[in-house]
Amino acid sequence: MSDAAGVVAIDLGGTKLAAALVDSHGTIGAKLKLPVEKESPLKSIQQICEVAARIAPSWEQVRAIGLAVPGIYFAETGNVWAPNLWGWDQVPLRDALASRVPVPVVIDSDRAAYVLGEQWLGAARGLSEVVFLAVGTGIGAGIITNGQLCRGAGGIAGAVGWFALDPRKKPIYKQTGCFEAEAAGPAVARRAGASTAEAVVEAARRNDQQACRVLEETAAWLAMGLANIVSILNPQMIVLGGGLMQAGDLLLEPLRREMFEWAQPLAARQVRIEMTQLGEDAGLLGAARLALLKGT
Amino acid sequence: MSDAAGVVAIDLGGTKLAAALVDSHGTIGAKLKLPVEKESPLKSIQQICEVAARIAPSWEQVRAIGLAVPGIYFAETGNVWAPNLWGWDQVPLRDALASRVPVPVVIDSDRAAYVLGEQWLGAARGLSEVVFLAVGTGIGAGIITNGQLCRGAGGIAGAVGWFALDPRKKPIYKQTGCFEAEAAGPAVARRAGASTAEAVVEAARRNDQQACRVLEETAAWLAMGLANIVSILNPQMIVLGGGLMQAGDLLLEPLRREMFEWAQPLAARQVRIEMTQLGEDAGLLGAARLALLKGT
Numbered sequence: 001m002s003d004a005a006g007v008v009a010i011d012l013g014g015t016k017l018a019a020a021l022v023d024s025h026g027t028i029g030a031k032l033k034l035p036v037e038k039e040s041p042l043k044s045i046q047q048i049c050e051v052a053a054r055i056a057p058s059w060e061q062v063r064a065i066g067l068a069v070p071g072i073y074f075a076e077t078g079n080v081w082a083p084n085l086w087g088w089d090q091v092p093l094r095d096a097l098a099s100r101v102p103v104p105v106v107i108d109s110d111r112a113a114y115v116l117g118e119q120w121l122g123a124a125r126g127l128s129e130v131v132f133l134a135v136g137t138g139i140g141a142g143i144i145t146n147g148q149l150c151r152g153a154g155g156i157a158g159a160v161g162w163f164a165l166d167p168r169k170k171p172i173y174k175q176t177g178c179f180e181a182e183a184a185g186p187a188v189a190r191r192a193g194a195s196t197a198e199a200v201v202e203a204a205r206r207n208d209q210q211a212c213r214v215l216e217e218t219a220a221w222l223a224m225g226l227a228n229i230v231s232i233l234n235p236q237m238i239v240l241g242g243g244l245m246q247a248g249d250l251l252l253e254p255l256r257r258e259m260f261e262w263a264q265p266l267a268a269r270q271v272r273i274e275m276t277q278l279g280e281d282a283g284l285l286g287a288a289r290l291a292l293l294k295g296t
Numbered sequence: 297m298s299d300a301a302g303v304v305a306i307d308l309g310g311t312k313l314a315a316a317l318v319d320s321h322g323t324i325g326a327k328l329k330l331p332v333e334k335e336s337p338l339k340s341i342q343q344i345c346e347v348a349a350r351i352a353p354s355w356e357q358v359r360a361i362g363l364a365v366p367g368i369y370f371a372e373t374g375n376v377w378a379p380n381l382w383g384w385d386q387v388p389l390r391d392a393l394a395s396r397v398p399v400p401v402v403i404d405s406d407r408a409a410y411v412l413g414e415q416w417l418g419a420a421r422g423l424s425e426v427v428f429l430a431v432g433t434g435i436g437a438g439i440i441t442n443g444q445l446c447r448g449a450g451g452i453a454g455a456v457g458w459f460a461l462d463p464r465k466k467p468i469y470k471q472t473g474c475f476e477a478e479a480a481g482p483a484v485a486r487r488a489g490a491s492t493a494e495a496v497v498e499a500a501r502r503n504d505q506q507a508c509r510v511l512e513e514t515a516a517w518l519a520m521g522l523a524n525i526v527s528i529l530n531p532q533m534i535v536l537g538g539g540l541m542q543a544g545d546l547l548l549e550p551l552r553r554e555m556f557e558w559a560q561p562l563a564a565r566q567v568r569i570e571m572t573q574l575g576e577d578a579g580l581l582g583a584a585r586l587a588l589l590k591g592t
Contacts, residue, residue, distance in 0.1 A: 072562070129449045143528075145441055145442075145444075145446045146441075146442065146444050146446065148442050148444075150441045150442065150446075150529070152441075152531065152563070153530050153531060153566050154530055154563070156530040156562050157529055157530040159530070159560035159563060160527060160528050161527075161560075162523070162527035162560040162563075163524050163527060163528070164461060164519075164520035164521075164523050164524055164558040164559075165460060165461060165462075165463065166462060166463055167461065167462055167516065167517070167520065169557070173558070174557075177558075178558065224460035225460075227458070228458075228459050228460055228524055228528075229528070231456060231457075231458035231473070232437070232439075232454065232524075232525070232528060233446070233448055233453050233528075234447070234448025234451070234453040234454075234455070235448065235449060261465070261470075262473075263458055263460075264452060264455035264457075264458040264473065266368075266450060266452050267449075267450070267452045267453075267458075270452075271449070
């Protein structure tokens with residue numbers, strides 16, 4: 001890598017950690033992918049530091065570390081809430097890292113990283129009104145309005161998995177939010193009586209009728225949530241990502257069609273709905289972008 | 297009025313027009329309220345010019361005109377779409393006014409003006425993450441994120457009346473949007489078999505059981521829409537206004553309670569839900585703010 005002012009980008013997921021050296025053009029150099037050590041927050045913090053040190057050719061050549069986390073980042077305190085990793089307690093990640101690495105560390109939520117990555121180098125390149133909708137085990141959105149990340153009052157903006165989409169309340173809605181309960185991966189598996197959403201998507205690819213019906217039903221829910229994003233934010237583009245979206249056209253076509261049934265008609269015509277271009281690198285490149293934007 | 301650098305603020309509604317001289321502190325001087333002349337766009341344009349000239353002590357003392365319109369303002373073209381006033385055709389309002397008045401004219405949608413007004417001098421003074429939810433004959437929202445108006449790709453952001461809240465589609469949803477069809481004034485009247493929503497609110501104040509039930513049912517819908525705003529934007533405050541909100545505590549209490557049933561729990565705890573403090577002056581003061589911000 002020729003650019004001396006690169007950053008170390010780390011995408012900390014619920015199970016895997018990806019890390020890479022990224023230059024200011026978004027070129028990904030040395031890259032690592034490992035299972036997250038999540039026995040304790042301290043283990044994860046040590047792992048982050050070790051990985052960063054392995055990735056960095058030397059600290060002099062690293063401007064900053066950008067870190068995307070699977071949860072909520074509280075900018076005032078530097079704490080992270082990532083229940084899939086560390087349970088329900090907040091972890092003072094910023095302070096812990098600041099005392100262990102010799103360069104600035106910039107942290108944000110994974111969904112902020114996804115939308116930043118796609119806006120920088122992916123499907124939404126150069127746009128100023130963009131939403132990234134991640135649909136996997138959970139549902140969340142990264143939002144850019146007026147060209148800026150929208151974090152909300154407490155860093156929780158984009159919690160669209162909690163969209164209310166059906167007045168007939170079910171108990172599960174109080175745990176995960178209504179939209180997530182009806183449209184994320186586990187709902188797909190549940191509806192099909194399958195073990196995973198991936199199995200359902202594969203069956204649908206083989207034209208299994210029940211699997212196709214389940215995906216259609218799920219697309220109808222997803223379209224309601226998408227439409228709500230379109231109506232409130234009038235974005236130029238919504239980028240779709242996350243595990244369930246590997247279903248590709250099986251979901252994309254019905255989604256685009258059904259969204260029109262609900263959204264404000266002018267806004268529905270203005271929005272483009274596209275699949276992620278960066279795929280699993282969206283978080284990594286978004287983390288790099290975070291570091292490049294703030295670590296200067 | 298002592299401040300020589302005031303603005304003429306005009307709140308053009310679907311039936312009434314309010315206009316006032318407003319100084320840089322938000323003090324309202326001479327004020328007029330008239331029925332809108334809406335036989336044709338030209339009539340309305342002439343009326344706006346006449347009213348501005350009557351309000352202005354002299355054009356030298358007026359920095360700019362701020363105008364809030366009941367519809368969508370397209371900033372690229374300067375056109376306005378206000379179906380309640382002028383039917384479905386766009387009207388080139390900015391150009392028409394620019395050729396007729398000797399000061400700059402700043403135009404935006406009424407919901408943009410409402411949220412700007414409340415953020416400047418009302419319930420949301422000084423906040424950077426604010427939504428104004430207007431519930432009257434229709435439903436719409438004005439949105440401020442990162443301290444800036446959120447207009448979206450085409451000036452339509454905030455069209456929350458189109459929120460999808462029930463998968464059991466009704467034909468009316470395609471005309472007004474699902475949320476508006478279930479929760480705006482006409483829905484209240486329809487449910488109660490009354491001629492107007494005001495009549496229902498009055499009956500509920502007299503403790504009429506059916507009217508109370510209808511308001512409760514409406515509050516349940518409103519809470520779903522509110523919750524969706526809370527979950528996606530994580531605002532510091534949502535300010536409620538519009539005709540139906542004159543029901544006051546009859547709606548506010550159930551709304552606050554029911555919102556918690558749906559919204560992302562942390563975001564639900566962070567948001568304050570308040571009634572408008574500026575009331576019918578919100579649009580006027582917001583229009584003034586538009587002119588003061590841009591007309592300098």
